[in-house]
Amino acid sequence: MPDKKAYHHGDLRTALVQEAAALIAVEGVDVVTMRGLSQRIGVSRTAPYRHFADKDALLAAVAAEGFSTLRQHLHTAIEAHPHGAASFESMGVAYVLFATDHAAYYRLMYGREALDRERFPDLHAAAHALYDELVALIRQQQEAGTIRGDRPEALAYVAWSTVHGLSSLLVDGQMEAPPDIAELARLTIQTLLVGLQT
Amino acid sequence: MPDKKAYHHGDLRTALVQEAAALIAVEGVDVVTMRGLSQRIGVSRTAPYRHFADKDALLAAVAAEGFSTLRQHLHTAIEAHPHGAASFESMGVAYVLFATDHAAYYRLMYGREALDRERFPDLHAAAHALYDELVALIRQQQEAGTIRGDRPEALAYVAWSTVHGLSSLLVDGQMEAPPDIAELARLTIQTLLVGLQT
DNA sequence: ACTACAGTGTTGACGTTGTCAACATAGATA
DNA sequence: TATCTATGTTGACAACGTCAACACTGTAGT
Numbered sequence: 001m002p003d004k005k006a007y008h009h010g011d012l013r014t015a016l017v018q019e020a021a022a023l024i025a026v027e028g029v030d031v032v033t034m035r036g037l038s039q040r041i042g043v044s045r046t047a048p049y050r051h052f053a054d055k056d057a058l059l060a061a062v063a064a065e066g067f068s069t070l071r072q073h074l075h076t077a078i079e080a081h082p083h084g085a086a087s088f089e090s091m092g093v094a095y096v097l098f099a100t101d102h103a104a105y106y107r108l109m110y111g112r113e114a115l116d117r118e119r120f121p122d123l124h125a126a127a128h129a130l131y132d133e134l135v136a137l138i139r140q141q142q143e144a145g146t147i148r149g150d151r152p153e154a155l156a157y158v159a160w161s162t163v164h165g166l167s168s169l170l171v172d173g174q175m176e177a178p179p180d181i182a183e184l185a186r187l188t189i190q191t192l193l194v195g196l197q198t
Numbered sequence: 199m200p201d202k203k204a205y206h207h208g209d210l211r212t213a214l215v216q217e218a219a220a221l222i223a224v225e226g227v228d229v230v231t232m233r234g235l236s237q238r239i240g241v242s243r244t245a246p247y248r249h250f251a252d253k254d255a256l257l258a259a260v261a262a263e264g265f266s267t268l269r270q271h272l273h274t275a276i277e278a279h280p281h282g283a284a285s286f287e288s289m290g291v292a293y294v295l296f297a298t299d300h301a302a303y304y305r306l307m308y309g310r311e312a313l314d315r316e317r318f319p320d321l322h323a324a325a326h327a328l329y330d331e332l333v334a335l336i337r338q339q340q341e342a343g344t345i346r347g348d349r350p351e352a353l354a355y356v357a358w359s360t361v362h363g364l365s366s367l368l369v370d371g372q373m374e375a376p377p378d379i380a381e382l383a384r385l386t387i388q389t390l391l392v393g394l395q396t
Numbered sequence: 397a398c399t400a401c402a403g404t405g406t407t408g409a410c411g412t413t414g415t416c417a418a419c420a421t422a423g424a425t426a
Numbered sequence: 427t428a429t430c431t432a433t434g435t436t437g438a439c440a441a442c443g444t445c446a447a448c449a450c451t452g453t454a455g456t
């Protein structure tokens with residue numbers, strides 16, 4: 001149990017990322033403000049600047065953690081169905097459900113033009129690790145014969161496009177959210193899988 | 199040639215939308231500011247508020263025009279290849295190229311959580327018109343036999359997810375942009391079409 | 397032609413935000 | 427114990443969105 005009144009917070013950096021993530025989940029990105037964040041944690045408004053160059057850097061850290069969390073979700077989903085086409089479907093559904101369950105968070109991860117890869121290599125790495133996870137899955141499916149033997153990197157992009165596209169449309173409210181999102185996700189992924197097969 | 203010094207601008211509303219769109223294309227959404235926009239046009243900072251309730255309303259109008267423009271692009275692409283599977287492919291490639299050619303604009307159209315459908319029915323309508331265009335194309339393909347006879351509305355969502363997902367990943371720089379974007383788009387859409395066929 | 401009005405544009409002001417500069421504190425190290 | 431470095435604080439500033447009050451102008455009705 002950390003001291004409440006210590007002059008030094010102890011681990012302000014992670015506290016900031018966690019608080020920001022929690023706030024985003026509840027209220028959306030727009031309500032995240034350096035001053036408000038600091039106040040919630042109990043430090044002064046400029047304390048965050050000892051750990052992040054600016055607000056974008058903080059958000060980039062939050063987004064990177066989002067990619068990491070998503071990757072773990074997918075990993076868990078695969079372990080639940082480790083073999084065959086069910087593995088592919090399981091991962092895809094888990095991806096879409098993560099996005100819709102953490103809508104504002106997911107929006108932050110993608111679509112913030114200020115968060116460019118060159119400035120934030122950690123964010124780049126986290127996103128790329130997610131992609132790598134997908135490539136590995138494609139390879140596994142190729143060995144199982146459920147996906148044709150094209151370049152797995154290229155096919156991974158196609159698959160990523162599909163699940164991200166569906167997630168994005170749902171999260172942004174572009175399509176009326178159906179009663180059973182998992183069902184729509186399954187349909188979409190099965191269609192994708194058929195296309196990837198031959 | 200409009201008077202430069204007229205007290206009343208004449209058509210400030212469209213001037214605002216056009217200027218904002220141009221600015222977004224060149225510099226991105228973040229640099230669009232009510233004050234800066236007004237200054238560029240030559241009116242005072244609060245003049246826009248006679249035409250838009252707030253900044254989000256202005257951006258929503260810009261986004262709506264973006265959807266409308268995109269729809270026209272797709273229409274043109276279809277007319278170039280009115281028959282068969284080439285029609286589907288042509289539309290998909292045109293979609294992705296529009297997105298990558300107008301990256302910041304495309305990002306505004308999607309992914310602004312402040313721009314919700316309920317507050318801005320015009321934006322909703324413009325986006326839905328785009329969707330309708332897709333449904334019509336799916337129907338045509340079904341009649342031609344290149345797409346299976348499922349509910350066209352559902353298949354349209356699948357197709358939309360795919361082209362939007364690819365566009366989104368490219369626009370956000372999540373994948374290293376390949377030298378020939380149209381080629382990648384073609385590959386993706388062919389994969390999609392195979393999946394939609396059976 | 398005069399008047400009233402509604403539409404449009406302007407100026408002033410306020411609170412909020414991100415962030416810099418200067419200063420303060422405390423734990424680690426010599 | 428003295429010093430250094432990491433960390434946190436206070437004060438200040440410019441930019442921004444936006445409200446309220448006021449000004450201008452073309453139009454409609456008499």
